[in-house]
Amino acid sequence: MKSLFLRLLVSLWLAMALLVGLLAVIHGWAFSAEPSGLRRRLNTRSVELRAEGALACARDGLPGCEQRLAPLDPRDQRVAVYRAGALVMGEPIEGAPLVEDRARRSADGIAIEVGQERELVAVVLRRDPALAAVAAGPVRSPWMFFIVPETLPQRLLAIVAVTGLVAVLLARYLSRPIRILRGATQRMAAGDLSVRVAQKLAGADGETLALGRDMDRMAERIDELLETQRRLLRDVSHELRSPLARLNIALELVRRRSPPDVEPAFDRIERETERLNGMIGELLTLSRLESGRGMERTERVDLTALLEQLVDDAAFEAEQRGCSVELGARDACSLDGNEELLRRAIENVVRNAVRFTEPGTAVRVDLECSGGTAEVRVRDRGPGVPEGALGDLWKPFYRVDDHRARGAGGTGIGLAITQRAVRIHGGEVEARNADGGGLEVALRLPIGAGG
Known part of the structure; x- marks a missing residue:
């Protein structure tokens, strides 16, 4: 049982059940079968009143008088009236003459005889000392409160319901407090560092509150x-743009004045400069997405047309590498x-996928829309991950x-941009090794009611 809530629930429930059991034992010990003075007076007075009624x-000639002496339920007493051992009214009770005789010989005119199964x-x-009322009923168990057959299920259900609640x-x-801290850590793990828990833990114990404050700090x-890192990345990327632009201008000026035999060197410098410029652009895009920007302007994007255009464009690069899309x-x-981010x-x-698929194979792209979600799947035939x-x-x-x-020409930033661009649209990305080899990447985007 790993859940703290379940452990607390079971522990408290068992503790309350044991408490109920302990109270039952105390009840049974305190209220024994032998009648106390108060119970003796109440019981005998009740029998006397029923007989006199x-x-x-x-005497008044009213009907149904015998019913007043009959038991109301199986636990009630049955009463009969005797005079010197002879039955006057009610149904005969076995042993009544003997207990009547004991009552007449006692100082208070009361006698109680408790057997194993019944009580007389x-x-x-007092109104007519020549008469005596005799009552017979089941022995009152000290556990009567808990074992009354007619109400036992209801009593058990009430105990379970109350203790369970x-x-x-x-x-x-x-x-x-544990649930609050767990929810906060989950949000932090998902990238939401604005979460704070100290105020929500107001009223908790000192140790938990101190833990919440430490988590906030x-x-x-x-x-x-992270903000410092993003700012540094953004500032450095911006600052590198200007030197690169001046370098490109200087490169063109030097190229015009140089002999033809150094042209290949200038071409290589130009390619590396373009590669560096592209990397800086990707860093700026990544920085913008990390800060949550990019959805200031949105439009209706035809995902099918966008995908067809991207596949056509990628086919040229794939052809140079000996594969296809x-x-x-x-x-x-x-x-x-944002169409540009999605693109x-x-x-x-x-x-x-084109970079890593094996020559002579094809990169397959699929688009499926169902259940309010658009899923783009891209699978290559490369070595996998x-x-x-x-x-x-x-x-x-x-x-x-x-x-x-590095030999394939990647910068290592493209997939990071993909994940953040998809997340900013409310979607998710997933990569897995496909059956039969290769890597399959899935991009899932919510398309809403209008998709």
Whole structure:
């Protein structure tokens, strides 16, 4: 039983059940079968009143007088009236003459005889001492409160319901701080560092409240560090743009004045400069997405047309690498979003698949829309990714095989942009090794009612 709530619930429930059992034992010990003085007076007075009421009824000639002496239920006493051992009214009771005789010889005119299964009570009537009322009934068990057959299920149900309700309320109250802390850690793990828990834990014990305050300070510190990192990345990327632009201008000027034999060197410098400029652009895009921006302007995007265009564009690059890109299922659907971000998200995955698929194979792209969700699947025929590294593909600059990835021409930022662009649209990404080899990446986006 790993759940704290369940452990608290069961523990409290068992504790209350044991308490009820202990109270039952105390009850049985305190209220024994032998009648106390108060119970003796109440019981005998009740028998006397029933007998006198039946006799008065008979004297007045009213009907149904015998019914006043009959038991009301199986646990009630049956009463009869005797005079010197002779039955006067009611049904005969075995042993009545003997207990009547004992009552007449006692000082208070009362006699009680308790057997194993029944109890006899005899009392001399004060209004007519010549008569005596004798009552016979079951022995009152000390556990009568708990074992009355007619109401036992209801009593047990009431005990279980009440103790269970109290146990649930107590367990929820005691486990509430843990649930709050767990929810906060889940939100932090999902990237929401604005969560704070100290105010929600007001009224909790000192240790839990101190833990909540420490968690708030930790979240604030992590948020500050990440913001500093994003700001540094953004500032450095911006600052590098200007030197690169000046470098390109200088490169063109030098190229015009240089002999033709150094042209290949200038071409290589230009390619590396363009690659660096592209990386800076991706860093700026990543920084913008990390800060939650990118959805200031949205429009209705035809996802099917966008995918067809991306596949056509990727086919040229694939042809140079000796492979191809084919579009499989293409359901018609559209969604509200940023078309440029969606284009870059899907394009990064398709181009990544083209880089790593084996020559002579095809990268397959599918689009399926159902249940309010559009799913874009891109599968290559490459070597795949180790299972332990699938979750790391979305980290900036992560490379499964550094040498192979650099040879393929990637920057290590494309898939990170893909994940953040999809998340900012309310979707999710998933990568898995496909059956038969290769990597399959799925992008799931909500399309809403209009899709």
